[in-house]
Amino acid sequence: MAGPDLIVRNVSWQDDMVDVWLGGGRILRFAPLGEKAEECALIDGRGALLLPGLIDAHVHLREPGFEYKEDIASGLTAAAGGGFRAVLAMANTKPVNDSAAVTRFMLEQAADTHPFGPRLYPVGALSKNLAGQELAPLAELAEAGCKALSNDGVPVANADLFRRALEYASDLGLPVIDHCEDPHLAAGASMNEGRLSGLMGLKGQPVAAESLHVARDILLAQYLNLPVHLAHISCRQSVELIAWAKARDVRVTAETCPHYLLWTEEMVKGFNTLAKVNPPLRRMDDVEALRQAVREGIIDILVTDHAPHADHEKETPMDEAPGGISGLDTALSLSWTLVQRGILSAEDLCRLWAHRPAEIFALPSGNLTPGDPASFILFDTDATWTVTPQAMRSKGKNTPCLGQDLPGRVRLNVVDGHVVFQDAIVS
Ligand SMILES: [Zn+2]
Numbered sequence: 001m002a003g004p005d006l007i008v009r010n011v012s013w014q015d016d017m018v019d020v021w022l023g024g025g026r027i028l029r030f031a032p033l034g035e036k037a038e039e040c041a042l043i044d045g046r047g048a049l050l051l052p053g054l055i056d057a058h059v060h061l062r063e064p065g066f067e068y069k070e071d072i073a074s075g076l077t078a079a080a081g082g083g084f085r086a087v088l089a090m091a092n093t094k095p096v097n098d099s100a101a102v103t104r105f106m107l108e109q110a111a112d113t114h115p116f117g118p119r120l121y122p123v124g125a126l127s128k129n130l131a132g133q134e135l136a137p138l139a140e141l142a143e144a145g146c147k148a149l150s151n152d153g154v155p156v157a158n159a160d161l162f163r164r165a166l167e168y169a170s171d172l173g174l175p176v177i178d179h180c181e182d183p184h185l186a187a188g189a190s191m192n193e194g195r196l197s198g199l200m201g202l203k204g205q206p207v208a209a210e211s212l213h214v215a216r217d218i219l220l221a222q223y224l225n226l227p228v229h230l231a232h233i234s235c236r237q238s239v240e241l242i243a244w245a246k247a248r249d250v251r252v253t254a255e256t257c258p259h260y261l262l263w264t265e266e267m268v269k270g271f272n273t274l275a276k277v278n279p280p281l282r283r284m285d286d287v288e289a290l291r292q293a294v295r296e297g298i299i300d301i302l303v304t305d306h307a308p309h310a311d312h313e314k315e316t317p318m319d320e321a322p323g324g325i326s327g328l329d330t331a332l333s334l335s336w337t338l339v340q341r342g343i344l345s346a347e348d349l350c351r352l353w354a355h356r357p358a359e360i361f362a363l364p365s366g367n368l369t370p371g372d373p374a375s376f377i378l379f380d381t382d383a384t385w386t387v388t389p390q391a392m393r394s395k396g397k398n399t400p401c402l403g404q405d406l407p408g409r410v411r412l413n414v415v416d417g418h419v420v421f422q423d424a425i426v427s
Contacts, residue, residue, distance in 0.1 A: 003038040004028055008412070011045035011378060020050065022374045025417030029370050043419075043426055048378035048411050049346070052354035052366040053085025053118075054332065058152070058177070058231060058255060058303035060324070061087070061120070064105060065094025070308040070395045072106060073113035076120060078306075078328040078394035080421040083377040083410040084118050086363060087306075087328075091125040092153040098125035098136040100144035107145050117375075117415030121147035121361070123177065126165045130154040135165060142172040147361055150177035152231060157183050159216060166226045175253075175361060177229045178217050180238070181279065185209035190318040192265040192280040200271070202318055207286070210279050211237035218245040218252055227251035229360060232305045234260050234279040236289035243298045253300045253360050256290050258334040259325055259400075261343075263287075267400050273314045275400040277307070278323035291343050294352060300360060302352040304331045308396020326396030330387060332379065333406035340407060374417040378426065383409040 004021035011020060013030060021028040021037065031037075061075035072089075079087050089106060091097035097106065103122045110120035124141030126149050128134050138149060149169050155178070156162045162178070169176045186209040191197050193204025214230055218241055221228040233239065233256045245252045259277060264284050267275035275281060293299040307324025314321050335353070338344040344352075354366050366375045384405050389397040413421035 004040050006041045006043070006417070007037060008043045008045050008378070009033070010047055011050045012047060013050040017047065022414070022417050025374055027368055027370050027372055027374050043412065043422070045378050045412065046380070046426055048380045048426070051083070051377050051379050052350055052368055053375035053377055053413065053415060054083050054353040055357040055361070055363060056084050056087045056304050056306065056328065056331070057301060057357045057361055059087045059089055059306040059328065060092065060308070061089045062308060063093060063109060064102065068310055072109040072120065074393065074395045075306070075328065076110060076114040076118050078392070079118040080114070080413050081393045081410060082328040083332045083379065083413055084328065085366065085375040085413070085415045086117070086119040086121060088121045088123050088148060088361065090123050090150060090152045092130060096125050096129050097122055098128050098130070098141070100140045103141060103144035103146055114420065116418035117420045119415070121363070123148045123150050123152070125149070126151040126156060126176065127161065132156050132158055132161065135161065135168065138165070138168045138172055142174055146174065147363070148175045148177050150179070150231070152177060152179045155179045155181045155183060155213060159220065163220055163224065166220065166224055166228060170226045175227060175229050177231050179231045180210050180213035180217060182209045182212050185212070188319070189280065190276060191268045192282050194265065194283065196265050196269070205280050207235040207237050207282065210235055211241060214238045214241050218242070218250055221245070221252055222248065222250040225251065227253070230254040232257055232260070232279060232303065233290070233299055235282050235286040239289045239293045239298060242293070246298060254298070255301045255303045256294065256299050257303055257305050257327065258331055259327070260290050261287060261294065261338060262334060263400065268318070271318050272400060273316065273318055273321035274325070274398055274402065276318060276321050276323050277325050295344065295348060301357045302335065304328055306394070308394050309398045311397065314398050324398065325400070326392065326394050326398045328394055329392040330399055330401060330406060332410065333385070333408045334401070336381065336408040337406065375415050377410055377414070378412040380409045380411050381407065383407070385409055
């Protein structure tokens with residue numbers, strides 16, 4: 001057996017301190033601390049926690065068309081520093097990713113700017129120009145390299161079109177990700193509908209705008225016996241419907257985001273546009289249902305729904321500001337606050353951010369058993385950092401936790417044996 005070409009020393013792995021030996025892009029072995037090897041590159045992990053590289057199955061990287069908000073280069077740089085080994089990038093670009101030409105352009109931008117990762121997997125549009133009128137050329141998108149299909153951002157109101165999308169996507173072996181929102185109930189909403197939206201005089205979005213559409217998708221998936229993946233679930237009613245479906249072996253999977261596990265509608269008080277997101281932040285009862293759902297696997301994975309916007313777009317009245325939170329820089333630290341509070345375990349985070357997304361989207365395994373691709377991160381759980389525009393690598397500085405201190409720093413990100421991010425502290 002060839003020797004290692006890189007050893008990462010002194011890392012915390014399964015309650016032990018070990019050295020990780022890498023060779024040929026793979027994990028060779030976990031060795032006792034300080035075991036001698038032939039000459040090779042060394043990195044001192046300084047006791048940081050070894051975790052599998054994260055997968056974010058829902059990001060908006062804005063290129064082509066909205067490069068002033070984010071581009072593929074800056075988005076992948078934020079992903080690298082945030083601990084991600086791969087991202088799935090949504091199709092609501094300009095032009096929309098509804099053709100092989102746009103898919104190939106995105107893949108080329110990723111390969112040019114981040115040849116060793118994090119990997120970008122494009123998500124193709126379900127309908128042409130996301131208009132919900134006719135299907136996009138799904139086979140062409142699959143052939144060009146899309147890993148999933150979605151109309152994210154513009155929900156498909158036409159249930160017959162959505163049914164045909166599920167059927168074609170299944171023939172192509174691609175998951176369908178659905179943004180669940182009744183467009184009429186949700187129209188013009190700036191926040192959750194309830195007492196607070198009334199007090200603030202803002203149009204609210206009822207939870208039923210989401211859950212009606214969740215129910216539709218579940219009933220279609222059950223009738224057709226086909227899989228569907230539900231995006232960014234935000235409320236208890238949706239969780240209860242998904243639990244109902246899973247108990248009947250309906251092939252439904254679902255995601256939520258750190259912001260729905262941490263924050264409530266109270267965040268929009270003072271007309272804080274940074275907390276405007278779609279679906280909106282809900283009530284504490286919804287947050288509690290979501291926490292239980294991710295613990296129990298009713299909700300399968302965490303995603304950021306990374307939605308970068310420019311400052312001038314958020315510095316507007318609530319009803320004019322675009323919805324969205326920039327999430328790649330803060331996702332792991334925000335998730336870690338849930339571990340610190342005993343709401344999730346570190347093993348839950350590995351399942352929610354790495355193992356389950358790899359299964360759902362058929363991506364290479366990141367289980368970190370010897371022989372597996374060496375895709376892992378070192379996470380320094382003792383460190384804290386302040387969320388400032390300068391500290392964020394994304395062009396989008398739009399997060400309601402600006403100015404907050406968050407726990408944990410990514411010190412090293414290795415994708416398939418290549419270091420794609422390294423903090424000075426472990427060099
Ligand atoms: Zn969405």
